[in-house]
Amino acid sequence: MATLGDVAARAGVSISAVSRVLSDAPDSRVSAATKQRILDAASALNYRPNFAGRALKSARTQVVGLVVPDITNALFTELMHGAEDEAAERGYTVLLGRSDDVRPGGEVIARLIGEGRVDGMALQVGDGVPPAGLRDLLSTQAPIVLVNSAIPGQAGSVTLDDHRGTLLATEHLLGLGHERIAFANGLPRSFTAKRRRTGYKLALATAGVRVPAGYETRVGYTVDNGRTALRQLMALDPRPTGIVVANVNAAVGLLGEARRLGIRVPDDLSIVTVHDSWTAENTWPPLTAVKMQFYAVGRTAVRSVIRRIETGETSDEVVTDPPPELIIRESTAPPPSAT
Amino acid sequence: MATLGDVAARAGVSISAVSRVLSDAPDSRVSAATKQRILDAASALNYRPNFAGRALKSARTQVVGLVVPDITNALFTELMHGAEDEAAERGYTVLLGRSDDVRPGGEVIARLIGEGRVDGMALQVGDGVPPAGLRDLLSTQAPIVLVNSAIPGQAGSVTLDDHRGTLLATEHLLGLGHERIAFANGLPRSFTAKRRRTGYKLALATAGVRVPAGYETRVGYTVDNGRTALRQLMALDPRPTGIVVANVNAAVGLLGEARRLGIRVPDDLSIVTVHDSWTAENTWPPLTAVKMQFYAVGRTAVRSVIRRIETGETSDEVVTDPPPELIIRESTAPPPSAT
């Protein structure tokens, strides 16, 4: 690999002149002719600035870490794309990490930041980590921004308008005439589960609808969790006629389990989910969903990390633009009795 | 962040002594007592070796790049996990990249390698890039290993036993009594499509079964491609009673389109796919699939890259262990006429 020195030798100038030209400093203080010679030499040698050399000198890597619990998840993929696009526009690169072992004491963050591999990070922890458990992780003053959870005052955060997501979903079922509307939620300690709950509750309260006890499950966000949730809800008396699901993966599970039990969707039971993804389009029936704007979350998170890195400012942001959007497919219909 | 100098000062020794101890050189040539003082100082200061400093000096990053066309794809996720596990065991880190713009002239590879961000890479290009187009990308002597494609002699490669995958899938349908078996394949120029084709052909030939013209589509591996493929195949006369699909995402599309057209699976039509993933379990009906060992591919690819980096050896490997495995679910049954 060619170095600055190689380019300088070829162009017959000093290393610093080359550095000034190639790192396009605002004022390179070099004559047009020299500049051209340098550029020619650089491209002839196919010069690229060495990452380590630059990082060592400037104490900046221009890399931000993005750590999510599970890359498999289509939602995080969308988030990642947003993060990458924003980073690219600002001359940063995204380094992806898994937060599998981001528990208090987990190593990922400490390593990435401590070894100077990244300048800052956007961190979404799994459902299993209660927000309180994050405190010591964040005790360092490193530029970390939480994604889809928040500890006000401790670190910056970027979250979705979860409340509005479940509100829209619940209103959709109410609008179809449902009253026995259940809610398949995430784990109680989960930050998003708490917020999604309020939207569901508010919609019911506003409509003056009361639901029987046990109409909220709190199993989790995986496909299997969804299967369990459906069994729990279908064991109730009276059975719900509609279910709002707090996560699309869980919704896929609910749908599969309904099928297994011979419950027809949407004839016997309507299912609407929060989150949309390509999987939701390809279930049978295709899932009615409230699309949450994960792409925007990714962009916002990276913007926030970079601001934190460059100016030190911290902020807690909620992504409301674009707003959550109801996409009606075929898993919802009026309740059976309403014929 | 604490540096070697900080640790040295605290322990009252020289920087080089600290370096020797902390980079656990086989022979640190340091007395037990000094060593202990150094270790204490390091942990008191929470010392971590600076990545850039080390990389600059040693001209090694201990990072391998993994570039895949689409991180959304569940298959690549599995591959990634394999890659990460292997890397971790060998003291390397995986840096993930997207190959969206890996066409001849694409920048990703040149950047990662040229800027010294990675020591080598495993590269899977999208279906759209014909193997020939890769040549110039690989003209550099950089330690690059191709994944799921190969240009013998040009770079190392790691591939799946694609042939055996479609062979098993086709034999499964034959075993159920199907004879009118179609094949929904990828694009003709795709490396894997060519290999998958041979398995299908061989199984039919061995069984002495001949199929009508038009029984192979070559649309591609996406969900939408799958929908198109199904329409093409169902327009044929006679219609196939079974379809072997070369990719699970396409299979999801075929299934959805069959549903839309009122074709019952598996009663009217059996569908078996190559590849397995969690999506295959959650379609309706759940897809019978031949599981291909992507996790093993990831491990093998990283092992191969590291060998290339450290010893310069190149190899072309086919992952046959564990072998492809047929997982029978509910999308396949005997053909309608065979009652």
Add this chain to the structure above:
DNA sequence: TTGAAAGCGCTAACAC
């Protein structure tokens, strides 16, 4: 057993 010192590629303050 220990330390001094050179140098990896780069930037930036300073001198000419």
Add this chain to the structure above:
DNA sequence: GTGTTAGCGCTTTCAA
């Protein structure tokens, strides 16, 4: 306009 130089944190050779 252009060049010299110090130094970022680390490893490693060589000397003590």
